[in-house]
């Protein structure tokens with residue numbers, strides 16, 4: 001399909017230092033340049049096989065063989081990992097978009113289906129007595145699933161737009177301080193966006209199947225494909241576990257909490273500005289409390305890590321998910337603020353803004369309490385994870 005294919009490859013130069021310090025980045029083209037701007041000899045790179053995957057069957061992931069291939073160094077020797085991070089940051093946000101897309105597909109499918117599918121009656125009595133049964137959207141549990149999907153889809157969209165805005169500021173602002181600030185903020189938000197949005201995107205895709213009941217399991221409705229396709233997003237471009245280490249280790253603890261403070265300041269300013277805003281006070285108060293708890297919790301993990309290095313790895317994924325839920329709470333509170341203002345002014349689509357307010361309230365009441373479970377898990381510390389000897393994990397079969 002293309003004249004030439006260029007592979008970006010991590011490899012070692014001869015005599016390179018051991019470990020990640022000895023990795024360099026190369027361009028390996030399928031056809032070598034002929035020196036005149038055209039294509040020359042075939043390079044020693046070939047596709048060994050196509051991978052058989054759980055999902056994303058439209059994507060030809062393959063095994064690549066390099067047999068005496070010529071590569072051209074990108075950036076300094078042995079600095080390959082640093083160079084690769086330039087790609088990785090963009091790719092991580094790209095994968096975050098994938099998480100968002102899976103939640104959105106689940107929402108569009110499930111919300112339509114739940115209004116059409118007739119099954120049993122509402123517990124409080126028939127809502128559509130002229131029909132043989134009520135549509136499943138009358139049932140609280142179906143609404144729980146739909147609102148969970150909706151709150152992730154729209155909340156994650158807000159987070160992603162905010163991250164994209166930081167990219168614009170970082171690349172285009174004339175103000176050097178603003179560029180630096182946006183860079184730090186983006187560095188902090190990227191692992192959260194990548195891991196939290198794909199984890200919740202997968203949850204949403206799974207709920208999409210559940211809303212469809214047995215029909216969700218049947219391929220023609222598209223919901224099962226959405227689950228299969230979404231599963232990879234938590235793995236590639238760095239697993240959730242690796243994003244969590246990046247967030248807590250590199251971004252937060254290694255900056256002595258500076259990157260976290262940049263974001264908690266944004267949240268703090270919002271809470272302060274809206275402390276007297278009665279229409280959203282039920283959201284602002286818990287958000288302000290969580291924002292403070294986030295800083296205190298980070299400090300505690302940092303203190304623990306001074307005496308036990310495993311404390312970081314033991315807390316990391318729970319810390320990332322906790323951070324994701326609090327981050328989304330900020331965006332939901334802000335969306336609720338705008339919705340309340342628009343409704344009060346009689347501007348725009350009333351139903352749209354009312355739906356925002358309902359979903360924000362649902363998020364705070366039914367999703368945000370998940371931070372309590374993550375908090376308790378973090379408090380449990382590393383021993384409960386580390387005490388069981390590696391060879392004893394399979395005992396009990």
Ligand SMILES: Cc1cc2nc3c(=O)[nH]c(=O)nc-3n(C[C@H](O)[C@H](O)[C@H](O)COP(=O)(O)OP(=O)(O)OC[C@H]3O[C@@H](n4cnc5c(N)ncnc54)[C@H](O)[C@@H]3O)c2cc1C
Pocket residue numbers: 053061232235236237238239240241242245313
């Ligand atoms: C469909 C598909 C397409 C891909 N496309 C590309 C591509 O185009 N280019 C490319 O370069 N790669 C690609 N990959 C590779 C992909 O990026 C890796 O598979 C992924 O980053 C995970 O690395 P790994 O498989 O080595 O897992 P491992 O690193 O072996 O991880 C296994 C498990 O251990 C955990 N783990 C590992 N180290 C730690 C640690 N230090 N602390 C805590 N937990 C840890 C992980 O979180 C994970 O749960 C692709 C993979 C797939 C499946």
